Amino acid sequence: MTQANPAPQSASTKPPLIKRLLAHQESGLILVIILMSLGLTLYGAVRPVETKTAIELPENAQVLLLDDQGTVHESGTIARTKIHTYRVQTGEDSKDYPASEIKNYDSSTGILYRATKLNPFLNKSNLVLVSKDASFFAIIAVGMTGVIILAGIDLSVGSIYGLSAIVGAMALQALPPETGWIVAVPVALLVCITVGTLCGLANGSMSVGLGVHPFVITLGMMAILRGLTVVIPQELYGTQSIGGFPTSFTTGFFKAEFYGVYPVPVIIMILCGIAGWFVLSKTVFGRRVFAIGGNEVAAKYAGIPVGKVKILVYTITGALCGLSACAYLGYYGAAETNAGNAYELQVIAATVIGGASLMGGRGTIIGAVLGAIIIQLINNTLIIFKVDTSYNQIVMGAAIIIAVVIDQTKQRIQARKA
Amino acid sequence: MSDQTPNLIASNISKRFGITQALDDVSVSFLPGEVHALMGENGAGKSTLGKVIAGLHAQNSGSVTINGRTLEPGSLDDAFHAGIRIVHQELAQCPNLSVAENLCLHDLPTKGMTVDFHEMERRAAALVHQLDPDIDVTKPLGYLSPGRRQICQIAASLDKEEQGNMIAKVIVLDEPTSSLSISEASILMGITRDLAAQGLTIIYVSHRMSEIFTCCDRVTILRDGKFVATNIVSEIDEPTLVEQMIGRRIATPEAGAHSSNQSAETMALKVEAGTIGESPHEQRGDPILKIRDLSSPGKLDQCSLDLYPGEVLGIGGLVGAGRSELFDAVFNIDKRAKGSVRVGEKEILGKGIRAAIEAGIGLGYVPEDRRIQGLFFNLGIDENILAPIMKRISGFAGIRKQSDEIDTVKQRINRFQIKTASLTQTTPGELSGGNQQKLLIARWMTDQTKVLLLDEPTRGIDVGTKSEIYKLIREAADQGLAILLVSSEMPELLALSDRILVMGEGQIKGELKDSDMTQTNILTLATKETARTTAG
Numbered sequence: 001m002t003q004a005n006p007a008p009q010s011a012s013t014k015p016p017l018i019k020r021l022l023a024h025q026e027s028g029l030i031l032v033i034i035l036m037s038l039g040l041t042l043y044g045a046v047r048p049v050e051t052k053t054a055i056e057l058p059e060n061a062q063v064l065l066l067d068d069q070g071t072v073h074e075s076g077t078i079a080r081t082k083i084h085t086y087r088v089q090t091g092e093d094s095k096d097y098p099a100s101e102i103k104n105y106d107s108s109t110g111i112l113y114r115a116t117k118l119n120p121f122l123n124k125s126n127l128v129l130v131s132k133d134a135s136f137f138a139i140i141a142v143g144m145t146g147v148i149i150l151a152g153i154d155l156s157v158g159s160i161y162g163l164s165a166i167v168g169a170m171a172l173q174a175l176p177p178e179t180g181w182i183v184a185v186p187v188a189l190l191v192c193i194t195v196g197t198l199c200g201l202a203n204g205s206m207s208v209g210l211g212v213h214p215f216v217i218t219l220g221m222m223a224i225l226r227g228l229t230v231v232i233p234q235e236l237y238g239t240q241s242i243g244g245f246p247t248s249f250t251t252g253f254f255k256a257e258f259y260g261v262y263p264v265p266v267i268i269m270i271l272c273g274i275a276g277w278f279v280l281s282k283t284v285f286g287r288r289v290f291a292i293g294g295n296e297v298a299a300k301y302a303g304i305p306v307g308k309v310k311i312l313v314y315t316i317t318g319a320l321c322g323l324s325a326c327a328y329l330g331y332y333g334a335a336e337t338n339a340g341n342a343y344e345l346q347v348i349a350a351t352v353i354g355g356a357s358l359m360g361g362r363g364t365i366i367g368a369v370l371g372a373i374i375i376q377l378i379n380n381t382l383i384i385f386k387v388d389t390s391y392n393q394i395v396m397g398a399a400i401i402i403a404v405v406i407d408q409t410k411q412r413i414q415a416r417k418a
Numbered sequence: 419m420s421d422q423t424p425n426l427i428a429s430n431i432s433k434r435f436g437i438t439q440a441l442d443d444v445s446v447s448f449l450p451g452e453v454h455a456l457m458g459e460n461g462a463g464k465s466t467l468g469k470v471i472a473g474l475h476a477q478n479s480g481s482v483t484i485n486g487r488t489l490e491p492g493s494l495d496d497a498f499h500a501g502i503r504i505v506h507q508e509l510a511q512c513p514n515l516s517v518a519e520n521l522c523l524h525d526l527p528t529k530g531m532t533v534d535f536h537e538m539e540r541r542a543a544a545l546v547h548q549l550d551p552d553i554d555v556t557k558p559l560g561y562l563s564p565g566r567r568q569i570c571q572i573a574a575s576l577d578k579e580e581q582g583n584m585i586a587k588v589i590v591l592d593e594p595t596s597s598l599s600i601s602e603a604s605i606l607m608g609i610t611r612d613l614a615a616q617g618l619t620i621i622y623v624s625h626r627m628s629e630i631f632t633c634c635d636r637v638t639i640l641r642d643g644k645f646v647a648t649n650i651v652s653e654i655d656e657p658t659l660v661e662q663m664i665g666r667r668i669a670t671p672e673a674g675a676h677s678s679n680q681s682a683e684t685m686a687l688k689v690e691a692g693t694i695g696e697s698p699h700e701q702r703g704d705p706i707l708k709i710r711d712l713s714s715p716g717k718l719d720q721c722s723l724d725l726y727p728g729e730v731l732g733i734g735g736l737v738g739a740g741r742s743e744l745f746d747a748v749f750n751i752d753k754r755a756k757g758s759v760r761v762g763e764k765e766i767l768g769k770g771i772r773a774a775i776e777a778g779i780g781l782g783y784v785p786e787d788r789r790i791q792g793l794f795f796n797l798g799i800d801e802n803i804l805a806p807i808m809k810r811i812s813g814f815a816g817i818r819k820q821s822d823e824i825d826t827v828k829q830r831i832n833r834f835q836i837k838t839a840s841l842t843q844t845t846p847g848e849l850s851g852g853n854q855q856k857l858l859i860a861r862w863m864t865d866q867t868k869v870l871l872l873d874e875p876t877r878g879i880d881v882g883t884k885s886e887i888y889k890l891i892r893e894a895a896d897q898g899l900a901i902l903l904v905s906s907e908m909p910e911l912l913a914l915s916d917r918i919l920v921m922g923e924g925q926i927k928g929e930l931k932d933s934d935m936t937q938t939n940i941l942t943l944a945t946k947e948t949a950r951t952t953a954g
Contacts, residue, residue: 282532287515291523294512301474301506302523303495361514 028410029354029370036377037121040384044119052103052113061090063105063112075107086112120384128261130376132331134350135269137343138372139324141350142276143200143317145368147214148351149280149293150313151360152207155218157321158343159225160199164325166229168192169242169335177246184249188329193322199225200318204311214314222344230337243334254330265327269369272320276365289313293360349396350375353403374399425450426471426502426588426619431480433466433643440466441477442643448588453610453620455630455651458640458663459880467640468590468623472504473497484587498524501587503575505594511567513560518542520559521574545573549609565602568594572609588619595629599736600906600941607633625880626907627656639663660881703727706900707779707869709748712757712767717743719924721757725869730891730901732915734908734940740924741904745871748902750774761869780862780870793858798842799849800827803861834860834890852883859887863894870894873904888914908937920944 057063065073068084086097086105103115120126140157147154171191175184203221207214233239251257254264280286288309291299300306321340329335354371356363378395424447433441441463448454456464469475471482476492483489490496511520518535519526521542527534542555549569559567572594575586591610595603610633614620622634630637630651637654639646639662646662705724712721718740725731733741747755750771759767761777794802804811804823811826812818827841834856838844846854855875862870875891876884891914895901905911911918918930920943928943930936 278532284526284528284533287519287523287526287533290515291512291519294514298511298520299523301494301504303498304523361512 026355026364026366026370028406029367029374032374033370033377036374036381040121040377040381041119043384044121047120048117049120050103051116051118053116055088055097055112055114057088057110057112058090061088063088063107063110065105066096075105080104088112121380124259124261126380128263128266130380131266131269131373132262133379134369134372134376135265136324136328137346137350138269138369139272139327140317140321140343140347141354141368141372142272142365143313143320144347144351145276145354145356145363145365146280146289146313147317148348148356148358149289149360149363150310151293151296151358152214152310152314153218153348153358154200154203154214154314154317155344156199156203156221156225157317157347158340159222159229160196160318160321161325161328161340161343162229162337163199163225163232164192164195164322165329165335165339166233166242166337167195168322168326168329169245170232170236172245172249172329173242175246177244179246179248181246181248181253184246185253185330188249188326189323192326192329193319196318196320196322196325197315198318200315200321201311203318204314207314208307208310226341229339233337240337241334245329245333250330250333254327255333262331265331268323268327272323273365273369280365285309285312290361293362295361346372346375349400353400355407371403374403422449422451424448425485427483428467428471429481429483431467431470431477431482433463433470433475433477439643441470441640443480444640444643444645445480446638446645446648448619448621449636450587450619451614451617452635453614453622453633455622455624455634455637456640457624457630457637457659458646459625459882462640462663462880463643464623464640465592466643468504468592468621471497471588471621472502472590474504501585502590503586503588504590504592505568505571505575506592511559511571514558516556517546517553517559517562517570518555520570521545521555541577542573545576546570548576549573563602565598565605568598568602568606569609572606572613576613586618588621589613590621590623592623593625594622595624595626600908601736603629604632627659628909630659631656663881706762707748707902708758708760710758710760712744712747712755712759714743714747714752714755714924717752717924718747718755721921721924721926723919723926725900725902727868727900728895728898729916730895730903730914732911732918733902733904733921734911734918734930735921735927735944739921739944741921742873743924744921745873745902745904748774748871749779778866778868780864780867793846793854795845795847797845798840799831799836799838799844799846799857800824800841802846802857803827803830805861807864807866830860830863833863835886836860852879852886855879856883856887856890859890863890863899867899869900869902871902871904874906875903876905876907876910884910908940911940912937 063075064087065075065078065083066085066087067073067078067082070084072087073083083099085099086102088095088097097112097114101114103113105112140161144154144157168188168191172184172188175187199221203214203218206212207217210217230240233242246252255262256264280289288299288304291302291304292306292309296306325335325339328339350371351363351368352358352371353374354364354367354369356368375396378399379392382389382392382395426448427445428447429445431441431444432439444463444467446454446456446467456467458464466475470477470491473489473492473494473496481488481491482497484500484502487500489500489502512523515523518539518541522538527537527541529537539555546553546555546569549572550566553562553566553570559570562570572589572591575589577585594606594610598606607629610620610622614635622629624630634651636648636650637659638648639659641663649659649662703726706727707723707725709721709723709725712718721740721744723731733744735741743752746752747757747767748759750766750769750773753768755767757767758765761774761779764777766773766777766779794805800823801808804827807826808818808823811822824841830836831838831841836849836853836856838849838853846857849857859870859872859875872891876887879887888910891901891903895916903911903914905914912935915935918935918940920927920930920940922944930939930943
């Protein structure tokens with residue numbers, strides 16, 4: 001093999017690492033997340049919330065209430081403010097706790113609660129909670145990013161999620177309660193993902209085959225699938241909710257506890273994000289998605305099977321809705337008919353905040369996942385600031401608009417520089 | 419070359435789109451190593467024939483044979499594997515992807531599960547750098563200039579086998595220079611010749627006469643979807659080609675003594691525009707448009723000019739010289755422009771597009787951008803013409819007065835000889851390119867318009883309509899309209915303008931009058947002290 005054309009290598013000097021990192025799409029999002037987290041941490045440090053933790057008392061221990069004179073009082077005969085010391089008497093041993101350390105003493109159960117101050121943001125259960133709430137729709141946002149890069153849209157994701165959850169719940173309910181996770185988890189995954197995949201396949205093939213804009217197809221599917229989600233349990237069980245799954249599926253798997261938190265949905269989100277990033281940026285299929293979004297005609301002329309790629313992207317999105325629904329079933333242990341209501345908006349918002357362009361051709365998975373986390377951080381902020389949750393929508397809407405405006409300005413500046 | 423046997427034969431091709439017979443029993447054969455032009459007016463079927471050969475369109479009857487093998491009709495894949503490549507008119511590329519990805523899109527190299535980015539960039543660089551070594555293949559394609567994008571597209575067709583043989587046998591170039599500047603176009607024509615010298619068959623679809631004579635060996639003329647003739651370029655002259663194209667002969671200008679420095683093409687255009695022998699317009703009275711120190715960051719640098727009523731002021735220069743940017747600034751589209759633009763005594767800069775229109779400025783845009791910046795393809799002919807003045811001729815609370823509107827529209831349609839089936843029902847999409855362009859100019863020919871900005875008014879339209887537009891432009895000037903004309907077609911610029919300003923690097927580099935108005939002078943000024951002007 002001869003090198004026929006020794007092409008002159010363009011000596012492209014790479015800018016320093018910091019600059020390259022800053023130029024990245026996701027750097028702005030990470031910066032926002034860091035700033036929000038810092039702010040919330042500081043706020044939490046200044047204004048910690050008081051919580052109580054039970055002090056483990058030895059068996060046969062007796063709690064004595066002492067006033068500042070050292071006199072022992074019966075519980076209920078002394079005002080809280082007068083108590084100076086709580087003494088825990090176990091046989092000969094005794095241990096004193098100053099009143100300032102103690103939150104309260106429950107005389108009926110005999111439990112002494114220590115007053116603890118907790119940073120309302122920076123504690124592991126809150127952090128996992130934020131990520132967990134984000135994970136259910138971040139998983140779907142992975143697929144939605146592909147759809148939006150194609151210059152498409154999928155409004156039916158919330159309904160697919162709902163329907164997958166209901167059908168999955170029916171399957172789980174039919175299993176005997178003592179079923180092991182080795183059976184329950186694959187069954188649930190199979191059922192949920194199959195339902196989601198079929199719905200996504202329907203979306204994609206209808207929009208490609210009939211040549212109708214996906215907005216219309218998925219708008220129709222959103223209503224149809226939501227209708228099915230409500231009708232099926234109503235007709236079969238007469239309820240709005242299906243529960244009663246094998247515990248091996250819920251607390252045994254999707255709500256398994258590790259070090260006091262429930263991280264399984266978050267782990268699934270991270271795995272989906274990595275897989276999605278890999279597929280979109282590293283595989284031929286992923287690059288074809290970008291090509292179609294950038295110029296569908298050019299993609300066709302380059303011999304890319306445009307229709308097939310599109311159908312596949314919608315199908316994958318449906319499958320991810322199913323996966324997310326399965327995680328939801330396992331985490332909450334029941335399916336409601338309104339599961340995933342208005343999820344399409346949250347999912348699209350996450351994708352768009354993450355830098356995807358509704359005109360197609362641009363978007364990143366990591367951005368979408370970070371976008372989902374930002375949405376949940378905003379929620380969390382409002383909770384920490386004790387703002388009524390009704391205000392959420394207002395703040396969220398404003399955040400979406402601001403994020404997109406900033407992103408587009410950045411794009412314009414970059415294009416002008418180049 | 420003439421003793422060679424053809425390697426590509428298109429025989430008895432017919433193609434219908436709805437009721438339009440785009441190609442009617444056309445047979446052409448192509449030789450290896452030749453640049454073979456397909457020419458014709460708009461709608462003659464030249465692009466369609468190119469697309470049928472490349473498998474983008476399936477013919478209704480007839481066959482395409484390459485080296486004895488008959489291609490499956492309408493199969494891009496089959497044509498591709500047979501070595502036919504098409505470089506498409508509308509720059510069919512993905513601007514969001516890198517140059518390398520665009521070049522390898524049909525066959526991304528893989529390593530295991532992933533795209534092999536390294537190999538992809540190596541391959542792309544090997545292809546692109548033989549044409550232009552300065553292109554960074556990792557950059558998004560959208561960041562490149564139109565000329566470089568075109569070069570990348572041609573490079574994409576040059577992939578080689580392992581042994582170093584070119585896989586491509588035939589390259590169809592569909593209007594390759596329509597969006598390029600003069601210098602970029604000449605680079606491209608050089609590349610075209612080189613490729614033919616390597617044994618490739620180049621099918622060159624174009625309507626630019628000068629390019630046919632610069633770089634083509636043979637030219638096939640189509641008219642109304644029918645084959646007219648295949649000529650050897652060296653044995654034919656321009657008037658004969660034009661005659662073949664439009665089916666009648668345009669009077670050839672006598673080589674006038676006073677215009678020996680102007681090309682035959684310019685002369686022919688002057689004849690058509692009716693300006694031959696005419697002395698330039700006197701600069702009467704005060705300038706109607708006064709531009710002083712107009713600057714815009716990265717686009718314009720201290721531009722000043724005076725435009726008098728009744729004159730056509732041509733603006734020459736290369737693509738990227740700032741000509742269209744000047745129009746954007748005058749029309750208040752560019753919000754960052756600073757300086758002064760006065761219509762009469764009225765300052766309009768920075769007061770919005772509305773203020774520009776009300777002061778009497780009209781903007782006629784290019785066909786290239788016709789779809790984006792010019793016409794409403796969802797509205798009728800009437801509304802397209804009336805768009806800027808609809809409010810003015812409406813009654814109370816903006817309720818439209820149908821009869822007044824129709825009168826105005828009829829008057830305009832007649833004057834411009836726009837051929838349309840209906841005033842209100844026909845949409846611009848149903849008109850031919852030339853009529854679309856006339857429509858766009860007609861929109862601004864109101865009593866109120868004092869200054870008309872024309873940006874490439876005849877780009878992409880056929881010879882017949884061109885001459886009509888030239889006449890309209892001259893007539894409008896005779897009636898006192900001041901016209902600022904940007905054109906990349908030098909003969910056109912020279913034929914229509916009373917004076918010419920040459921731009922470069924966003925500055926006005928100089929003014930040419932009378933006998934100084936020649937192609938050479940324009941190019942000299944345009945490229946003056948420009949170490950870094952090359953589009954990029």
